[in-house]
Amino acid sequence: MSTLSFDEAVGFLYGLQKSGMKFGLRNIRRLLRAFGNPERSFRSIHIAGSNGKGSTASMIASVLSAAGYRTGLYTSPHLVSFRERIRVNGRPIAPSDIVRLVGRLRGLVKRHNVTFFETTTALAFQYFREQKADFVVVETGLGGRLDATNVVLPEAVVITTISREHTEILGNLIRKIAYEKAGTIKRGIPCVTGVRSRTALGVLRATARSREAPLFHSSRVKMRVKRQSIRGTRMDVEVEGRSYKNLFLDLPGLHQTENARIALLALHVLREKGIIRLPEKSVREGIGQVRRRTGLRSRLSVIQSRPAIMTDVAHNPAGVRTLVAELKRLRKKNVVLVFGVMKDKKYRPMIAALRAVASSVVVVQPKTERARDVADLRRGFKAARVPVVFSGSVRDGMTAARRKAGAMGTVLVTGSHFVVGEALALLEGKKYLTINQ
Numbered sequence: 001m002s003t004l005s006f007d008e009a010v011g012f013l014y015g016l017q018k019s020g021m022k023f024g025l026r027n028i029r030r031l032l033r034a035f036g037n038p039e040r041s042f043r044s045i046h047i048a049g050s051n052g053k054g055s056t057a058s059m060i061a062s063v064l065s066a067a068g069y070r071t072g073l074y075t076s077p078h079l080v081s082f083r084e085r086i087r088v089n090g091r092p093i094a095p096s097d098i099v100r101l102v103g104r105l106r107g108l109v110k111r112h113n114v115t116f117f118e119t120t121t122a123l124a125f126q127y128f129r130e131q132k133a134d135f136v137v138v139e140t141g142l143g144g145r146l147d148a149t150n151v152v153l154p155e156a157v158v159i160t161t162i163s164r165e166h167t168e169i170l171g172n173l174i175r176k177i178a179y180e181k182a183g184t185i186k187r188g189i190p191c192v193t194g195v196r197s198r199t200a201l202g203v204l205r206a207t208a209r210s211r212e213a214p215l216f217h218s219s220r221v222k223m224r225v226k227r228q229s230i231r232g233t234r235m236d237v238e239v240e241g242r243s244y245k246n247l248f249l250d251l252p253g254l255h256q257t258e259n260a261r262i263a264l265l266a267l268h269v270l271r272e273k274g275i276i277r278l279p280e281k282s283v284r285e286g287i288g289q290v291r292r293r294t295g296l297r298s299r300l301s302v303i304q305s306r307p308a309i310m311t312d313v314a315h316n317p318a319g320v321r322t323l324v325a326e327l328k329r330l331r332k333k334n335v336v337l338v339f340g341v342m343k344d345k346k347y348r349p350m351i352a353a354l355r356a357v358a359s360s361v362v363v364v365q366p367k368t369e370r371a372r373d374v375a376d377l378r379r380g381f382k383a384a385r386v387p388v389v390f391s392g393s394v395r396d397g398m399t400a401a402r403r404k405a406g407a408m409g410t411v412l413v414t415g416s417h418f419v420v421g422e423a424l425a426l427l428e429g430k431k432y433l434t435i436n437q
Helices: 006-019 026-034 053-066 095-112 116-130 174-182 198-210 254-272 280-288 290-294 317-329 347-354 374-383 394-405 417-428
Strands: 043-048 071-074 086-088 135-139 156-159 191-193 215-217 222-229 232-239 242-249 301-304 308-311 335-339 358-364 388-392 410-414
Touching: 006 095, 006 116, 026 095, 026 116, 043 053, 053 071, 053 135, 053 156, 053 254, 053 280, 053 290, 071 116, 086 116, 095 116, 156 254, 174 198, 191 198, 191 254, 198 215, 215 254, 222 254, 232 254, 242 254, 242 280, 254 280, 254 317, 280 290, 301 417, 308 417, 317 347, 317 410, 335 347, 335 394, 335 417, 347 374, 358 374, 358 394, 374 388, 388 394, 394 410, 394 417, 410 417
Parallel strands: 043 135, 043 156, 071 135, 156 191, 191 215, 308 410, 335 358, 335 410, 358 388
Antiparallel strands: 071 086, 222 232, 232 242, 301 308
C-alpha cells in the first residue's frame, strides 16, 4: 500500500516538470508495458489541433456518454485541479486513485527520467482500463506525431484547426505544423477535420492518401444558426443526410458551432462504421449538456455577476481573434481585461486584436516559469494605446480589475489556461498549484 498522500502524489507529478518536454514514444511505451498496455483495452477517438480540440473532445465525449457508453475523457492542461484531466462520464479521477497509480509508477519514472505528461498519460490510460471505459476521447498535449498520446490505435482521428503555435518546437511554417498534427493519422483509420488553410489541408490530404485513411471535412455538415446568446446557440443541422432541427449547443460562440460540425461528423463516421449507436435523443442531450456532462468550462463563460466576470482560455493569436469576434457579436465592449501569456506565445498580435474590446487592461504574471514578464505586456498594450491600470500577480490583478469595473462592468480573464486557472481558484477559494505543462 502506498504511503503517499494526495498532495505528495500530485507534488511528485508536478516535480517531473523539471524533466522538461521530450518528444518520442519510447518512454510512454515503457510505462504502458509496465501496466500491461492498458491503451489496448478501450476504443478511442484521438483529437489534435491548434484550437478547439478541448471543446470538440468534450462534445464527442458528452454525446457518447448520453448514448449510454462509459466514456473516458483525457484533456490538458487543467485549470484548477489535476483531477480535471482524467474523467469518466464527467466525473474526475478520485484522489485515492491518483495516489495508488502514482505509487505503482514512481520507481519506473525515476529510473528512466520520464516527463510529467508521459507519466500522466500512462496513469490515465490505466485508470480508464480499471474503470472499464467503452470509449476514451484522447486530446493530444502538443503537436501529434511524437506526442505521448499517439500510442493509441483509435477508431477515428480528429484534427480541428491548424495555426501557428509552439513554433519553437513544431516549426514556424504551417506545413511543418500540419505535418506534426498529421502524424496522428493512422493507416485505414478515418480522419475528420475542420482545417481551412489550403496548405495545411494539402498536408493532411497527402498524409491520409499515403496511409489509405478516408478524410472527411466538416464542410460536409450543413448548419443554419437560428439564435445566439451567452447561454449557447440554437441551430438546424444536417449531417450526412440526418437532420437535427432546433438543436441547442450549450457553449456560446460561432466558433463552437464549427467545433460542433467536427464533433457531429466524427460521431456520424463512427455510426456509419457500425462502431456506435447514435440515437437522435443522445445527440440532443449530449450537445445540449456539454458543460454538465464533461466539466468543460472557461469557454466564453460567465462565472460571476456584479461585476460580470468572464473567462476564456484563448491562448494564441487565432484563439484571441475568435474570442474578440464573439465578444463583438454578443455586444460586449469596454471590458476590463485581465491578461497574461506564456513566453512562447506571439503576444503582440493578441494585444492588437484585444484592443477592439478592452477599455483598460490589468496585465498579470501567473505562477509558472513559462509566463511572460508583465513588463513586456505593459509595453505592448501601451504601444496599442490601451491603458494599463495594474500589473503584477493574478491575485492582485483580479482585485484591481473588479475595482476598476465596478458593480455594473465586465471583467474578462484570458490569454492562458494558467491565468484563467489561477483566477478561478482565487474566486472559488481553492488551493492552486502551478504547472508548466
